[in-house]
Amino acid sequence: MALLDRLRVYPVKGLDGIELEAADVLEGGTLARDREFALEDADGDVINGKRTERVHDLRTGFDPDTAVLEARDEASDGEVVQFSLETATDRDRAAEWFSGVFGVDVSLERDRTLGFVDRREMGPSVISTATLETVADWFDDLTxxxxxxxxRANIEIGGVEPFWEDRFVGDDAPAFKIDGVRLEGVTPCGRCVVPKRDPxxxxxxxxxxxxxxxxxxATFPDWADEAAFDHYYTVMLIARVPGSDRGETLRVGDGVRVVDD
Structure with a gap:
């Protein structure tokens, strides 16, 4: 049986994710707490893994109930620091700390209605557990x-075949529902430099x-629309939640079904 197996959001863009048991779909169509905060330099450019490998030295945790961020820089003294991101004062403190880490002045910005996702007109990213298992099998050293x-997907679907998510893009592609929440495929996710790096x-x-x-x-599914893929360095689906279903809640364990209407 297909089901929502995992939910993961990334409270500060580019940093570690957290597992959730439930997540609301925001007004902007993304998941609550996903990329809610972003570190930006003076030009408004985001600090993330595409820009600098320094992010891999950081270990972060985040409490979604209190918005307290814990961070540790393993390349320095490894001391754990905490910031309450609900307060402007602590957001400024966090920005000062991260400025020291990255060697550039940054601010910590916040967007509660959409978050700082890369594709701001789209929504959550989706992948199947079987896809993750298959990709891991391609490399001797990966788990x-x-x-x-x-x-770094948001939604992980269990109980389905590898690359299940590929069926939702292309001409006449179906949609799917998680419990009663509809998700429509928008585009396959072309990958950047980050996946090749040890996190x-x-x-x-x-x-x-x-x-x-x-x-x-070699393993591209026969039932997927190959014309919807620009290249093969692609895995994961970027989906959209229609406006009528925003404000609903996704929960781990919810059933998933494909819909053609």
């Missing part, structure tokens, strides 16, 4: 949880992209 942390050390796996593309092409 399923390691791939999960590299790919803990930042070390790049040699020839990651080349092997990934080779295996992805």
């Amino acid at each position: 399923v949880d390691g791939v999960r942390r590299r790919l 803990d050390t930042g070390d790049a796996l040699p020839e990651f992209r080349e092997r990934f593309v080779q295996k992805r092409e």
